[in-house]
Amino acid sequence: MLQRxxxxxxxxxxxxxxxxxxxxxxxxxxxxxxxxxxxxxAYQAINNEVVKTESFLPLTIATILxxxxxxxxxxxxxxxxxxxxxxxxxxVIVLAHSYWLTQTVQNISQSVLKMSDxxxxxxxxxVAILFLVLAAKAVxxxxxxxxxxxxxx
Numbered sequence: 001m002l003q004r005x006x007x008x009x010x011x012x013x014x015x016x017x018x019x020x021x022x023x024x025x026x027x028x029x030x031x032x033x034x035x036x037x038x039x040x041x042a043y044q045a046i047n048n049e050v051v052k053t054e055s056f057l058p059l060t061i062a063t064i065l066x067x068x069x070x071x072x073x074x075x076x077x078x079x080x081x082x083x084x085x086x087x088x089x090x091x092v093i094v095l096a097h098s099y100w101l102t103q104t105v106q107n108i109s110q111s112v113l114k115m116s117d118x119x120x121x122x123x124x125x126x127v128a129i130l131f132l133v134l135a136a137k138a139v140x141x142x143x144x145x146x147x148x149x150x151x152x153x
Contacts, residue, residue, distance in 0.1 A: 010074050010132070012131045013128045013135065014070040016131065017067040017094070021063070023121040024037060025039060025118070027119060028108070035108070038121065039101065040059070056104060059101065066093065070135075084139040087132055090132055091136075102122075
């Protein structure tokens with residue numbers, strides 16, 4: 001059934017992943033000026049105009065696909081065991097994407113980033129993982145409920 005709490009959790013996880021396009025992952029201040037690093041590229045203020053200095057096309061495509069996966073998992077409600085396994089697999093994929101994003105930021109910045117340099121976008125994968133785990137737990141509770149109802153029949 002689509003109107004279960006795990007559908008809400010999966011939808012929120014998808015929206016959190018897509019929020020990476022809105023919030024910067026890091027802000028770097030180096031000898032060439034201030035750079036704002038987002039999931040789709042690095043932006044820099046040149047002559048009072050924000051210009052995209054570097055594009056991250058593979059990372060952008062991966063983020064779009066990663067945001068679609070929780071939405072696809074909503075519609076796998078008929079096979080709850082498979083849905084739960086795929087949700088945990090998606091958690092691993094989000095971790096790998098987060099690592100890739102971190103390595104991209106480190107390569108662009110060419111310096112050691114302090115905690116204050118990271119933006120809201122750096123914490124969004126953790127929030128997405130939280131909602132994915134909550135969705136997997138809710139799927140498990142549904143499976144237990146169905147099994148107990150089958151036992152009573």
